[in-house]
Amino acid sequence: MTGIAIRTLDALWVLWTCARMQVKAMKGNELGLVIGVVQPVVLILVTVGAHTDEAPEVLTGWTVGVLLTTLWASTVWIAGGILRGELRSGTLARSVTSLRPGFLVLLGKCLGATARALLVISCSVAVTLLMSRAPVTADRPGWMLLGLLASVCSGAALGMLLACILLLTRYGLQVSAALMYPVFILGGLLVPPDLLPGFLHWLPSLISLRWAREFLTNAAAGTVSWQALIWLVALTTVYFLLAVKAFARVIDHARREGTLELV
Structure with a gap:
């Protein structure tokens, strides 16, 4: 087995282990239940449940919008707060100074949190x-x-x-709220982009979940939107590269300045 194959398997093992740890840590999380169960049920009842006489394609689009809107909320409040949670529990230093790259540990935990959130949200939406x-x-x-x-x-x-962004501020809750609601309105998930003011039509194009909505809605209707899939993958790649760079800068700053209590 080549060195590249060994490193790849090791990285996959780290991702899997960290994802499992995060899923276990989220059991009984009240915030996760509110976001994953209560919020999608309410949104489905307000949108789809109140307009069951609409065409199936329209209802499917609203359903996908609710699913991804709730996933965004989960990303902000749960995945976005992972590093702050580790800082509070005193495990951040071990996560970023281990033999494996710290960003790989963070990625695994974010994958676990996001996958679990999507599973819970999907079940809530399906039952509703x-x-x-x-x-x-x-x-x-x-x-x-x-x-x-x-x-x-x-x-x-x-x-x-x-x-990484929330780790740098003492006002994590306020920043999370400020990030969440504008995407609800301007992200092209529940509100169609063409209903936004003309000077804001470009904004949803920068949100990857907007392209995920388009791809999923088209797939549900029987067609494959390659453009939406390409944009989704491209924006996800950009987010990941920015996240890796931001993580490296945050940890480097913390080690030099001692501002995040890593020692």
Whole structure:
């Protein structure tokens, strides 16, 4: 086995182990239950449940929008707060000074948090749709699964980036709230981009989950939007590269200045 293969397997093992640890740590998390259960149920009832006479394609678009809107909220409040949680519990130093790259540990935890959140949200949405008997479509389930996996990766990359940003401020809750609601309105998830003011039409294009919505909605209707998938992957890659760079700068600053109590 070559050195590259060994390093790849080792990286995958780190990601898997950290993801499992994060999933276990989230059990019984009240915030996760509110975001993953209460919020999607309310949004589905307000959108889909109140308009079951609409065309299935329209209801499917709203359902996907609710799913990704709630995933964004989970990314901000849960994945984005992972480093702050480690700082409070005193485990941050071990995470960033281990033999494995610290960003790999963070990525694994963000993947675990995002995947678990999406699973809980999906179950909540599915149960609510069954109870409301809303006619939604799912013509290309394989492509939809691919879109969901890409959404998990995108949410994890965003979570990494937010974790680094929130670690630098004492006002994490306020910053989280300030980041969350503008995306609810301007992110192209629940509010169609063409309903936004003309000078804001470009803004949703910078949000990867907006392209995830387009891809999933089209896949549910029976078509594959390659443009949406390409934009989703490209923006996710950009988020990840920015997150790795931000993580390196945060840790370097912390080690030099001692501002994050790493020693």
